[in-house]
Amino acid sequence: MPSSPRTEPPPSGAQPKSFKRGDVIYSQGAPATNLYLLQSGIVSLSMARSGENLELMQVAASQVFGNEGLQGKFVRIASAVANNDVTLIEIELAMAKSWLESTPLIKTISRSLIEKQRGLAQDIFGIQMESDPTPCPPERITKLFAVLYHTASYTGTKKPAGMSVVWPSFKKYAQRTFLESPVRLEQAVLILVKLGYATLEYIPCETDPDAPDELGFVHFRDLEIIRSFFEFFREYMKSPGNFQDPSKIAPLHQSMLVEIERWNTSGKVA
Numbered sequence: 001m002p003s004s005p006r007t008e009p010p011p012s013g014a015q016p017k018s019f020k021r022g023d024v025i026y027s028q029g030a031p032a033t034n035l036y037l038l039q040s041g042i043v044s045l046s047m048a049r050s051g052e053n054l055e056l057m058q059v060a061a062s063q064v065f066g067n068e069g070l071q072g073k074f075v076r077i078a079s080a081v082a083n084n085d086v087t088l089i090e091i092e093l094a095m096a097k098s099w100l101e102s103t104p105l106i107k108t109i110s111r112s113l114i115e116k117q118r119g120l121a122q123d124i125f126g127i128q129m130e131s132d133p134t135p136c137p138p139e140r141i142t143k144l145f146a147v148l149y150h151t152a153s154y155t156g157t158k159k160p161a162g163m164s165v166v167w168p169s170f171k172k173y174a175q176r177t178f179l180e181s182p183v184r185l186e187q188a189v190l191i192l193v194k195l196g197y198a199t200l201e202y203i204p205c206e207t208d209p210d211a212p213d214e215l216g217f218v219h220f221r222d223l224e225i226i227r228s229f230f231e232f233f234r235e236y237m238k239s240p241g242n243f244q245d246p247s248k249i250a251p252l253h254q255s256m257l258v259e260i261e262r263w264n265t266s267g268k269v270a
Helices: 093-100 104-130 138-155 167-178 182-194 223-238 251-266
Strands: 015-019 024-026 034-040 043-049 052-059 079-082 086-092 157-159 162-166 198-203 214-220
Touching: 034 093, 086 093, 138 162, 138 167, 138 182, 138 223, 162 167, 167 182, 167 214, 182 198, 182 214, 182 251, 223 251
Parallel strands: none
Antiparallel strands: 015 086, 024 079, 034 086, 043 052, 043 079, 157 162, 162 214, 198 214
């Protein structure tokens, strides 16, 4: 993702490249083996979500982008596409790391900037995904409910009646750790509520006493219900022919499938 330009020249051996409008500089999921200093033009960074491209941000001249490798990631979390004629300098990751660690001062400053930029990028992802109303297609269902289960297991508090989570921190953890849409998370929770497997607790708005109450806590009756569903659905997607007979699908899982189908048809959980 983009960061502020540095006053020092790029490492020697970095290669300048040119791209035309629409050219793909790198694709989401590709190995993060280099980074780029944009000299001219505009680059769009976008993430594939439910068959569509969600633009995260645009990079302008003199900014650095594609620096996932410096943040400890091994693959690209977004695609980079030239919006117009683009000239950039491609820098190998190993070369960039060597240069950034060449002196204690540069190492300290660069580490601070990278951590700050990582936080900003995560906030941007969160804002963009908050506005992503895309229903959940079949290929995302296993991940969605697995994220619900593991995030609740990690961040929740055990109660006599199940597991309780603080919704704002739960949502933020799922965003930043798993890049899961908060809209999709909330809709999945509403399915569990509708079927009686979770309850919601609303609290007064801390910043505006006159505002409507906001979702503060989610109380899950039994996380094993969620685990059993995503494990079932994983097998369901692998071998759908094995489940053509409805009697082979547990009533719990049948109910979940019906509600997910309604969600994907109407665009929201009613």
